[in-house]
Amino acid sequence: MISSHGMAYLEKLNRYLVKLPEEERIDAVREIESHISEGIANGQPEAMILSRLGDPLKLAKAYRSEHIMGLKGVKSFKDVLTLIGFYCTTGLLSVIVIPVLAVFAYGFGFCTVLTLLAGVLRTFGATWINMNIGPGLEIPSEYSMIFSLVVGAIIGGIAYLSYKYLRKYMVFLSAQYRRSLPGNHSMRA
Template sequence: MITPQGKAYLDKLYHYLEKLPETERLDAVREIESHIVEGAANGEPEGVILARLGDPRKLARAYRSERLIGSVSMRSFKDVMTLVGFYCTAGLLSVMVVPVLAVLAYGFGFCSVLIFLAGVIRTFGVTWINMSIAPGMEVPTLWSMAVAIPVGAIVGGIAYISWRGLRKYLTSLSDRYRAVLPVKSMQSKMRPM
């Protein structure tokens, strides 16, 4: 039997799960309720169970994270931006780290493509594309591609490292949120097949 304290906890959890579809909200609340009832049936005080579950807001984030991870393939730009949006709201560090890494990854990636294209186009004699090593030191037209390849590779390398860092950070956050979930069956049920 759930006490008023447990009922209040479940009500808060339900409220914080507002962004999930109704059936998933109810499933999550029922699962936590059964976890509380099972613990109480084993002689554990409800207050201890609730303390172990932690803040209902954080638990709701864990459930939302599981849903996002289960529905996002991390292969498309839209999928990554969905996760970026979720994790930017997940904590102060994420608000700083995720946007910086995303801007570096996509910005430098786009720039590396432009550098290669500029090198190819300039090699064929397009004079409106400027390539300078230093003030007053213009790269000869015939050397445009030879300069564009290593510069584009360096910029592309920064993009790749930033992309890998972003994926690693998002995966780390997901793992931490998964650890908050109290029931292992919930974790396996929500993981993508």
């Protein structure tokens, strides 16, 4: 039988999971309730079980992380902002790393498109587009496309690497949270 202290823990967890869809929130609370009940039935003190589960806020973040990483792909810019917003709340390092990588990934990606577009437009006679590599060193218009491809590849490479490492960092954070969920080997120690 779960004590009032255990029930208070479950209520806190339920409140912290408010951003999950209702069905997932209910399943998560039931899973933790079952985990506590099984531990008590096996003779473990409830205080020890709750101690192993840790802070209900951290446990709720683990469930939210599972939900977010389980989404079937990022379908919109809002989904991207949701991912970034959630993972920015995971710690001080994340507040720095995630926005920097996100700005590099999306900003440099946008600049890649603009660079390639400028090369095409300048090649076909848009004289108002300047391509200088230094004071008094302008790229001739017939080399505009080659120049924009080289510069675009460099900028696009930075965007790609930033996006790749942003995803890796978020997967790493998700794995860290996953370790705190019941049923994982770190919880059974």
